[in-house]
Amino acid sequence: MLELHDITAGYDRRNPVFTRAALSVAPGESVGLLGPSGCGKSTLARVAALLHRPDAGRVSLDGTEVRAWRHRAPRALRTTVGVVFQQPRMSADPRLRLRDLIVEPLRAAGRRTGIPARLAELAPAVGLTDDLLARRPHEVSDGQLQRACLARALVLRPRLLVCDEMTGMLDASTTAALVTAVEAYRAETGASLLAVGHDRLLLERWCDRTVDWSDCLTPAGGGSPTS
Amino acid sequence: MADRVTPAPPATRASRTTRAPRRLGAGRQARRVRLWTSALIVGAVVLTVLLVPPLVQLDEQAVDLSRKLLPPSWDHPFGTDDVGRDLLFRCVYGLRVSLLVGLVAALVATLIGTAVGAAAASLGGWTDRVVMRIVDAFASVPHLLLGIFIVAMFRPGVWPVIVSVALTHWLSTxxxxxxxxxxxxxxxxxxxxxxxxxxxxxxTVRHLLPAVLPQAGLAAVLMVPHAMWHESALSFLGLGLPSHQASLGNLVQSARSSLLAGDWWPTLFPGLLLIVPTLALAGLAGVWRDRLNPRRRSELML
Structure with a gap:
């Protein structure tokens, strides 16, 4: 499903955040990526979601080699991956009501007819009531906003879900609800999951397989650490 | 009324917290005074300019040489000019033209500036660099010089002035x-x-532009006085509106000769009518800016 080979990425070419990282996620598999903060796992997640162009390395999604990132990537390839970020406050446009926030990708894709049906399907799945859907981001809690962000990531039915510290700022019950929603979606569609985080206990219980960040980085000449 | 709004700090608290609460209240009160005086002046000016010409059926161009250069009196509150026209009436017409030019030019300039700025930033990379260097190049030529150059290409009138002001004022936005x-x-x-x-x-359209609209609107309001001054400067130099048409710049220009003879009113009143609305608009924009983001001041100043 997702193959990352020898990825070198960072925000300054002379000083990359990490060099030669590799990771692969099989179709339908869930992989947890564990690492300390600041090690570059979020950057790797952004590369996997086609949001950050790596300085070197190969990325392939569904067997298609990725050659363009961000806006240059074809829309169909971009929307293959759904992303949930760590901070719901920062990843929600403060001007949109939760309802509009969730269906925004459908509007961007021009699929306006399916909006009410998809919303009626998703809102209960992530635990959002009609009352909450009519509010703006500053009127809901972090947990409720993150539920909306998860719904937005799922609205286009991505085949790979990237959760970048999705539950890092949330309490245990919201964490459980979000993980349940993700797992229900995966059971229904067979999507793959790349969960990035530092909570070993959570990721080991949630994912089929966990990878430590140090195992992702290949020493020079080494092969890919994942099967 | 306004005095009653500030609660007097209780003696015990005042002794503990020194004078911080009272100073905060005074700041808020000053802001409220500024808001209301500015809003009153702007409202009065706009109403006058909109209502007086259609309601008062008099000819602003009516010449009466027997009443030339009369000092301010009850008949002519602002006096008369060197061919006996009522100065108050001329000033209202002049302010009308100046405000119209200011508003339209500020609007156009803000539209151009917002479009260019948003395009440069959202495309990024080389486009951004090239566009911003072009903006710098434009900004390196003095406003007035560029404005004169643009006006000189057309016949005198309102629209060339608007074009000139708009094309020289979009850079900051x-x-x-x-x-x-x-x-x-x-x-x-x-x-x-x-x-x-x-x-x-x-x-850009859905997420970025709506987020910058408050700033762009503020820049537009601050641009109105700028544009009025630019128009007046062009008219004063004889390059703006045709000289028979009343505009604040034209009024000051034609009154210059009588100033040397000691007749102060034909220059004073148009000048005041240029300065007072400017300050009022700046006051309103200042209140708005403080509400948006009190820290960011440098670019959004008059």
Missing amino acids: ARIVRSEVLSLRSRPYIDAAVSGGASRWRV
Whole structure:
């Protein structure tokens, strides 16, 4: 499903955040990526979601080699991956009501007819009531906003879900609800999951397989650490 | 009325917290006074300019040489000019033209500036650099010189002045909008929109532009006085509106000769009518700016 080979990425070419990282996620598999903060796992997640162009390395999604990132990537390839970020406050446009926030990708894709049906399907799945859907981001809690962000990531039915510290700022019950929603979606569609985080206990219980960040980085000449 | 709004700090608290609460109250009160005086003046000016010409059926161009250069009196509160026209009436017409030019030019300049700034920032990379260097190049030529150059290409009239003002005043808005968009562009919600399949156009129109509209609107309001002064300067130099048409710049220009003879009113009143609305608009914009973001002042000053 997702193959990352020898990825070198960072925000300054002379000083990359990490060099030669590799990771692969099989179709339908869930992989947890564990690492300390600041090690570059979020950057790797952004590369996997086609949001950050790596300085070197190969990325392939569904067997298609990725050659363009961000806006240059074809829309169909971009929307293959759904992303949930760590901070719901920062990843929600403060001007949109939760309802509009969730269906925004459908509007961007021009699929306006399916909006009410998809919303009626998703809102209960992530635990959002009609009352909450009519509010703006500053009127809901972090947990409720993150539920909306998860719904937005799922609205286009991505085949790979990237959760970048999705539950890092949330309490245990919201964490459980979000993980349940993700797992229900995966059971229904067979999507793959790349969960990035530092909570070993959570990721080991949630994912089929966990990878430590140090195992992702290949020493020079080494092969890919994942099967 | 306004005095009663500030609660007197209780003696015990005042002794403990020194004078901080009272100073805060005084600041708020000063802001309220500024808001209301500015709003009153702007409202009065706009109403006068809109209502007086259609309601008072008099000819502003009516010449009466027997009443030339009369000092202010009850008949003519602002006096008369050197061919006996009523100065108050001329000033109202002049302010009307100046405000019209100011408003339209500020609007056009803001539109150009917002479009250029947003395009530069959302395209980024080389486009951004090239566009901003062009903006710098424009900004390196003095406003007035460029304005005169543009006006000189057309016959005198209102529209060439508007074009001239608009084309010389969009630069600061472009800079403001670009810097705002650049800071927004790296937010995760833009990433989320990109990942959701939004095109560049959609990201700009749906997420970036609505977020910079308050700043752009503020820049537009601050631009109105700028544009009025520019128009007056052009008219004063004889390059703006045709000299029979009343505009604040024309009025001051034609009154210059009588000033040397000791007749102060034909220059004073048009000048005041230029300065007072300017200060009132700046006051309103200042209140708005403080509400938006009190820290960011440098670019959004008059």
